Amino acid sequence: MTGFFRDGCCSTGPDDVGRHTICAVVSAxxxxxxxxxxxxxxxxxxxxxxxxxxxxxxxxxxAVNWLRAWRDGAAAPVVLASTHxxxxxxxxxxxxxxxxxDVPSDLSGLED
Numbered sequence: 001m002t003g004f005f006r007d008g009c010c011s012t013g014p015d016d017v018g019r020h021t022i023c024a025v026v027s028a029x030x031x032x033x034x035x036x037x038x039x040x041x042x043x044x045x046x047x048x049x050x051x052x053x054x055x056x057x058x059x060x061x062x063a064v065n066w067l068r069a070w071r072d073g074a075a076a077p078v079v080l081a082s083t084h085x086x087x088x089x090x091x092x093x094x095x096x097x098x099x100x101x102d103v104p105s106d107l108s109g110l111e112d
Contacts, residue, residue: 003060006049010060010084018062019090023082025101028055033074039065056108058082063090070095077101 003009004020012021024030026041031053034041041059044052053059058079067090069075078099087096 001049002058010082012084012086019064019086020060021063021084021087022061022066022091022096023079024059024061024066024076025079026053026055026057026059026061026076029074030069030076031055033069033072034061034065037065037068063087067091067095070099075099 001008002023003011004013004016004018005011010021010023012019031042039062041053041061044050061076063086066075066078070091075095076099078096078101080096080100083096
């Protein structure tokens with residue numbers, strides 16, 4: 001179950017310092033990038049109810065780390081309809097739109 005509040009939504013609030021507001025469809029490249037900056041999203045962490053992600057998973061990622069990946073050319077696709085509007089306080093709309101997708105029925109292409 002994704003989201004800072006583990007409610008399946010990219011909602012945010014005062015306790016969400018990292019602003020987990022971007023609904024991303026994670027790719028292998030994005031996961032590798034996140035690991036390289038010290039944000040391991042692949043390893044399960046049951047104590048935080050975090051299952052560990054694999055390419056094709058939808059997950060609410062932090063706006064700052066997604067923006068860093070975008071600037072580094074490794075951003076994950078974004079489901080705009082499920083991304084919280086407070087993301088715009090950190091990430092320019094044109095960056096999000098450049099990576100906007102509908103979730104494809106075949107997720108195998110995200111593993112490349």
